[in-house]
Amino acid sequence: MDIAVGQKATRTLTLTATHVKTFAELTGDYNHLHAGVLPVHPTKPVTQLKITVKRQDGETVLEGEAWCYTFR
Numbered sequence: 001m002d003i004a005v006g007q008k009a010t011r012t013l014t015l016t017a018t019h020v021k022t023f024a025e026l027t028g029d030y031n032h033l034h035a036g037v038l039p040v041h042p043t044k045p046v047t048q049l050k051i052t053v054k055r056q057d058g059e060t061v062l063e064g065e066a067w068c069y070t071f072r
Contacts, residue, residue, distance in 0.1 A: 046068065051063065051064050
């Protein structure tokens, strides 16, 4: 295959809960920012996320949930 200046490529991936779980298992990174995905809404293209923000000393300064558009 010849490669030339200016060529482009694209790749897409639908990130699933299985991807997040596998990442956590492989890396040991169970940060809630990465693993806090709650169920996808059954009839709308949105996903609910659990949000926890902590300071460097570990004190929680914000907790809540957010709804994010799920790209398809």
